[in-house]
Amino acid sequence: MNFHKITGLVTAFIVGIFLLFPCTGGADDVVIITNKSVSADSLKEEDVKNIFIGKVTSWNDNQKINFATLPNGDEIHKAFLKKFIKRTPEQYSRYWKKQIFTGKSRIPKSFQTEKDMLEFVAGTKGAVGYASTSQITDDIKVLTIQF
Amino acid sequence: MNIMKKLFLVMIIVLSGLANQVQAMEFDDLGGIEMHGFISQGYLQSDENNFFADTEKGTTQFNEMGINFSSDVTEKLRLGVQFFARDMGTIGNNDVVLDWAIADYRWRDWMGVRAGNMKWVNGLYNESRDVDMLRTPIFLPQGVYNEAWRETSALIQGAGMYGEIPANKAGSFSYDLQYGSMNMPVTGGPAKLLKDQIPGGLKKYYHITDVELDSVNVDETFSDSVKWNTPLDGLVIGGTFWGYDFKAAANTYIDLNAIRSDAAAYQQLVPLRGVPASLLTPTQQAYQAALTQLDAAGLGAFYTDVNNNTTSGLGGTVTETYPTLFQVRARTLTGSMEYTWRNLIVAAEYMQTTYNVNIQNTIWKDYYRTPAGMLNVPEFDAVGYYGSLSYRFTYWFELGLYYSEYYRNKDDKDGETRYVNYGGLEPKHRAWSKDYCLTTRFDINENWVLKLEGHVMNGTAVIYGADNPDPIGGVAGSQYEEDWYLGAAKVTYSF
Numbered sequence: 270m271n272f273h274k275i276t277g278l279v280t281a282f283i284v285g286i287f288l289l290f291p292c293t294g295g296a297d298d299v300v301i302i303t304n305k306s307v308s309a310d311s312l313k314e315e316d317v318k319n320i321f322i323g324k325v326t327s328w329n330d331n332q333k334i335n336f337a338t339l340p341n342g343d344e345i346h347k348a349f350l351k352k353f354i355k356r357t358p359e360q361y362s363r364y365w366k367k368q369i370f371t372g373k374s375r376i377p378k379s380f381q382t383e384k385d386m387l388e389f390v391a392g393t394k395g396a397v398g399y400a401s402t403s404q405i406t407d408d409i410k411v412l413t414i415q416f
Numbered sequence: 417m418n419i420m421k422k423l424f425l426v427m428i429i430v431l432s433g434l435a436n437q438v439q440a441m442e443f444d445d446l447g448g449i450e451m452h453g454f455i456s457q458g459y460l461q462s463d464e465n466n467f468f469a470d471t472e473k474g475t476t477q478f479n480e481m482g483i484n485f486s487s488d489v490t491e492k493l494r495l496g497v498q499f500f501a502r503d504m505g506t507i508g509n510n511d512v513v514l515d516w517a518i519a520d521y522r523w524r525d526w527m528g529v530r531a532g533n534m535k536w537v538n539g540l541y542n543e544s545r546d547v548d549m550l551r552t553p554i555f556l557p558q559g560v561y562n563e564a565w566r567e568t569s570a571l572i573q574g575a576g577m578y579g580e581i582p583a584n585k586a587g588s589f590s591y592d593l594q595y596g597s598m599n600m601p602v603t604g605g606p607a608k609l610l611k612d613q614i615p616g617g618l619k620k621y622y623h624i625t626d627v628e629l630d631s632v633n634v635d636e637t638f639s640d641s642v643k644w645n646t647p648l649d650g651l652v653i654g655g656t657f658w659g660y661d662f663k664a665a666a667n668t669y670i671d672l673n674a675i676r677s678d679a680a681a682y683q684q685l686v687p688l689r690g691v692p693a694s695l696l697t698p699t700q701q702a703y704q705a706a707l708t709q710l711d712a713a714g715l716g717a718f719y720t721d722v723n724n725n726t727t728s729g730l731g732g733t734v735t736e737t738y739p740t741l742f743q744v745r746a747r748t749l750t751g752s753m754e755y756t757w758r759n760l761i762v763a764a765e766y767m768q769t770t771y772n773v774n775i776q777n778t779i780w781k782d783y784y785r786t787p788a789g790m791l792n793v794p795e796f797d798a799v800g801y802y803g804s805l806s807y808r809f810t811y812w813f814e815l816g817l818y819y820s821e822y823y824r825n826k827d828d829k830d831g832e833t834r835y836v837n838y839g840g841l842e843p844k845h846r847a848w849s850k851d852y853c854l855t856t857r858f859d860i861n862e863n864w865v866l867k868l869e870g871h872v873m874n875g876t877a878v879i880y881g882a883d884n885p886d887p888i889g890g891v892a893g894s895q896y897e898e899d900w901y902l903g904a905a906k907v908t909y910s911f
Binding site: 355357358360375 | 450452454482484486488491494496498516517518520522524525534535543544547549550580582588590649650756758759808811814859862910
């Protein structure tokens with residue numbers, strides 16, 4: 270197989286991907302929520318990503334970050350990953366499996382429903398999660414995100 | 417399968433069932449101990465050449481399994497351990513070993529320390545190469561992730577530092593520094609590789625029938641890795657500098673009678689030296705040419721010593737065992753790039769390893785004319801690189817392809833020099849390996865993954881001589897085929 274054949278194969282592969290499987294949009298009305306003990310009122314987009322991939326583990330006041338997620342099939346989870354982490358649910362799941370099977374981290378706390386997530390964030394010091402805007406209650410704090 | 421292997425397999429199956437029940441509950445109910453595991457079973461088939469197992473016939477000796485436990489002792493201290501077993505032909509044999517076992521103290525996000533058995537950091541994927549469901553292909557590109565060294569480059573036993581350093585608009589930098597030792601089983605891949613390091617000429621003229629590794633002593637191992645998470649979201653650029661020094665003791669089996677027979681034959685040729693060709697028959701001229709070649713190779717003096725019984729070690733009668741010491745120093749640079757954009761992942765890596773190899777055996781000091789029979793293999797660089805693409809079409813289907821090249825010696829890519837040095841015993845294509853891979857991954861659900869992939873291979877540098885020992889019709893090197901195909905299938909369950 271010569272160079273031109275390889276180039277042709279790769280080109281066909283990439284073009285085929287975008288012709289056959291165009292990317293679809295997702296919901297954007299997802300916000301970052303925290304427990305009221307968290308002193309921060311805003312975060313940079315990059316900070317959100319680093320928290321949810323486990324690279325940042327404490328708030329500026331040294332309080333431990335307790336972050337939580339929703340399951341892969343959840344629409345809010347998909348919207349959160351697309352908006353803040355820039356990864357698909359499968360990529361995010363594989364990232365965390367790599368962490369736990371190489372001894373680098375434990376698996377993130379995960380809840381089956383948004384309601385459970387909200388209860389966890391409201392009742393746990395240093396907790397951070399995400400929710401749709403329609404689910405926001407007074408016992409949690411919504412952070413401003415700087416994009 | 418012995419009792420320990422059976423117990424390990426049963427334990428994983430039972431705990432995987434238990435884990436599915438436990439996932440419905442809080443892990444904190446287990447005292448904060450988290451448990452995960454995986455079990456993979458594969459099948460390999462090649463049309464030519466044995467790829468680390470008896471693949472020409474087709475083999476199911478291709479599996480991995482592991483189970484790990486971890487717990488946060490305090491907010492900053494975490495303990496964890498994983499037990500692991502694998503089989504690939506004669507490697508692993510499903511013996512249960514302690515895999516990673518670490519104490520991890522994360523003082524700050526920019527600095528933490530780990531101690532114990534740590535996964536060896538190299539490039540993008542070395543840490544996770546034992547766990548099939550963490551990647552798209554079954555086999556990582558052999559140009560950088562050579563299967564021959566997998567068991568040796570999996571773990572570093574020692575201590576390390578790691579952290580994440582933010583760099584504002586420049587993105588951030590992740591670093592991992594590791595130092596310690598490593599485990600190198602005498603029955604594993606490196607043992608087979610060391611056999612291939614003895615020049616074929618030496619094997620031929622010394623009639624070396626076998627080399628058995630007896631013990632390995634690793635002096636030091638290290639890995640220093642930096643990854644730059646660039647401002648372009650999804651683009652990671654990295655570099656790793658790693659290396660190791662070790663000594664390996666082996667027993668070399670030499671057929672003394674065959675050497676003496678060669679020496680006696682040489683003695684018969686000696687009277688032809690210097691005789692004008694016009695006075696010789698065509699047959700005698702051919703013998704004279706052979707004599708000239710043997711003298712040029714330094715064998716003339718050696719055979720004379722043998723005939724005069726003045727060699728240092730040829731005192732035995734038939735096949736004798738002689739100790740051989742290998743000293744190996746390797747230093748490697750790996751450059752990596754990975755770009756993730758939506759469902760598309762593009763990756764490329766380049767790796768170059770500089771080897772210094774010394775092989776000592778008193779028996780051949782007369783041949784090499786060096787004190788203590790030390791053979792200093794000239795320093796050489798092995799290089800490998802690849803480019804890969806993968807795309808996830810749906811939540812359950814992913815397609816990938818890559819092209820990979822590997823060269824044992826970057827200054828001898830066509831294998832011409834190696835062919836001469838090995839006395840013509842091995843074909844030139846043992847110097848390189850080129851691999852076109854097309855792979856598919858099916859995520860049946862969160863726990864089950866099925867993969868199918870095919871490789872179009874050219875060259876035989878990444879296969880062991882020990883797995884391909886029998887020349888066809890007794891013609892040296894004929895057991896290797898330059899162009900060949902390899903197919904692989906694998907199913908994995910994880911929890």
